[in-house]
Amino acid sequence: MVTVNGVPSLCQGTCSYTFMQVSEITSLSLSSSTLSFGISNPTSLNITSSSITVTADGLPCTVNSGSISALTCSLQTNSDGSPILIAGELIPIVYINPYGIAGPGSGVSPINVPLIAKSLSVSTGGNNGGLLTTLAGSGFPLDKTQISITICGNLATISSISNEQIILYTPICNSTGV
């Protein structure tokens, strides 16, 4: 439907659109930085792996050539080779050209990406705040508006962020201690 300032448009030709579920994700697993997945009806679609585009957490996952019945793609990686994945439940977006997006089948479980905090470069400081410290871990989003870090109940100010490291300023705290 098309509306202009709330007024529905009239149809003067062929205006119907039919949604078709041509394929869906039937399996999903992660090993290191490789995502393995299957799609339903792979042979009847008459496609090759080059017809498939995959996005995971907003980043392209490069589809590897191979059997259309056992698909894999390579996730983008951090400098240490670990995959760039954001904490939470991951269902990749699988686009099949020219059919559209294959949604997850009913039996497919999302991949759970943990939020890991490993260390703080400086873990003690004055309660006036403003101390610069580096948080190391994994599962951090690449956009600092998608994460909140509170210390002593107050929001820390994030200076920079990557999937495995956050540089932040400590907030003020009205008390001392942990």
Next chain:
Amino acid sequence: MNIQVGAVSNTNLSFTYTDGSATAPKISSLSPSSSNPAKKGVLNITGSGFGTNSSQVNVFLANSSGKIYQLSILKITDTLM
């Protein structure tokens, strides 16, 4: 420390606060105390404990939206920047 990403959180790490009043630099006044954001100018900060080495001091202004601006230090003494 509480880290929150969507519905996922992590509280494994902690940060220990110490009494910062003894060592913190203190600000007693700013001049001017307000200014047109479109206009560059000089801000005088009076206080104590600033030191004399500008490379060890960072000065920031934050607006009400949380956007942080770093200022350049033109001159520093222990009581005036």
